[in-house]
Amino acid sequence: MDRRIESLQRRCAADHRVISLGGGLPAPVLFPRRALAAAAARVLRRADDAALQYGWPEGGAELRGYIAAGLRARGVSDVSAEDVVITSGAQQAVAIAVEVLATPGARAWVEPESYPGALDILRARGVALVAGPDAPRARLAYAMPALSNPRGRVAGASARAALLTRARRDETYLVEDEAYADLCFAGPPGAPLLACARERVLLVGTFSKVLCPGLRVGWLVAPRALREEILEAKRIRDLQANGLAQWVLQDFLAHRPLARRLAHARRFYAARAAVLCDALRRELPEWRFDPPEGGFSVWLEGPEPGDDAALLEAAVAHGVGFDPGRLFVFDGAPRTLSMRVSYSLEPAERLEAGVSRLARAWRVFRRSARAA
């Protein structure tokens, strides 16, 4: 990552006076602390050693079964626990998918704005990024059709059809990242693209957004032809995902169905999104955005080009942080000043205060940019 941006982000995180509209962090008030503590106590009391001993690279069978059942309920007919690999978060699932699918020099199709962690993986692998409907044939595509990051939008029928066409016509593997799928404000997600192209899609999911990121438990569901290679990549990377979190999660999920918790989380984040969007319309009328349909954030585009890192520096000086647009843009060069602003972490009054500070920082930044 850009060291100047990282150092600003670290300053934001370390100083509670700075209102954090960056990072895409879930709200700690939703962390199920008591239920996790009860699950941990049960897991550690049990005679079974699985949570603490070495395990196989694919992860715990019950947790894999839970994930497979969730996908079957969403219309993926041909999936079982055997098809799921538990990973150290969604980040590792994407990293393994990219390692197995692409060699350096290969091409990857991405959305014009995308999750920075995935872009970093692809770049580190030496893959050439392409975007747009007329991009040349690529070895793999990375997309978030269920809910995109940073835009927070659900892919429509034509965008989904285009992804499937690309996968079938060009024999492109699609890495379908569902990190935010359970947090669409309208309700539970429909069928993933995996249901339509079982042999072309590698589906990525995680408990980080709906439960806690600190557990670092994600998953990868891939075509069977790739399973051996994926398990080998997982084994070489870190042997297995951490057992304690896997077994705590499995116990937690057995005792508490997630559905009600997810319904509450959707309402909770939708309310914060509404507060942020109102404040943005009021305070930053020159900045354009589509209201999010779920997830944690809004993608903002400013009225002119500019240095988003310098704007972040001005914002931090005014006591507010955000994620600069360049981190999300596939070629690292946004056409206009842009940013991701997250409503997930901070309560309503801090969101409003944060946007006011951002608006002040923007006016100062704009004056000095024009003077320069």
Place this chain on the structure above:
Amino acid sequence: MDRRIESLQRRCAADHRVISLGGGLPAPVLFPRRALAAAAARVLRRADDAALQYGWPEGGAELRGYIAAGLRARGVSDVSAEDVVITSGAQQAVAIAVEVLATPGARAWVEPESYPGALDILRARGVALVAGPDAPRARLAYAMPALSNPRGRVAGASARAALLTRARRDETYLVEDEAYADLCFAGPPGAPLLACARERVLLVGTFSKVLCPGLRVGWLVAPRALREEILEAKRIRDLQANGLAQWVLQDFLAHRPLARRLAHARRFYAARAAVLCDALRRELPEWRFDPPEGGFSVWLEGPEPGDDAALLEAAVAHGVGFDPGRLFVFDGAPRTLSMRVSYSLEPAERLEAGVSRLARAWRVFRRSARAA
């Protein structure tokens, strides 16, 4: 990994009637379940969200401080929490070190027999493995001087000097894997080589052998010049090590000094090693081994060449498992039939019964090999 061997290993693990002398797993009876449960309860009760929220790639500051203090107490003067990166187990620490140090085609020096996980990482990176005192200049060396795996031996002064000479004269980076350092039967380990060559050594450690593997918490201490690159590699791989295990460990260590637990573990494993070695001398007199000075296992060399996977198959049919020698040999081709036999997991009576079964399997295998 060889699929035939893996399938045999999975059969051993799934069937409790099979006595497991393979795997190098710690004894579950030493897992500090109650103390971990108490730590988990405290961590999850605390108002602080660090254990459950996203964190920075280097990991928790207190745990890093604990590891740095341990190294300073062992004579590494120039090390602080800032120099430690918490990894998802020692396996990931080695993987990151190799990724940062070597590009495909580079050369890596290894001991003639070594930890399979490290050999697999190096091979996957496209690195050429060399061994022996006259090996050509290499970009990096991987060794376990504190206690080797599979041999369970402490490197003597001349072997340590040779590693340092190689590092300085050839400008070779040394990956010093200390996974078993705290389990030398003679007592706490002395200074690591890191103390003598701060800018040439990347030290790897883990809580997996002395506490529980399922926590997946290890560490990497590297020269400062490499820190940025290492953090970036960690971030791209999985963002951060799991927070729950990090904070549980940190709390556990703050409440219970490890020293007494380690002293007990050393006596415990030394007693099991003695039982195994006695049984081996009695039942397999044609097989040579050096008694281990610590760790979990013994390296056995048979009287003639042969197919160690076929011997494993015969052994499993007799109700005992081990790790075939080819997994540990740098070129994958042991000069003689060999195996790693672990005494760490099974209690004394099962160790003795396991060696009896192994001896019977060996006699059957030898007869049929000679008849063929």
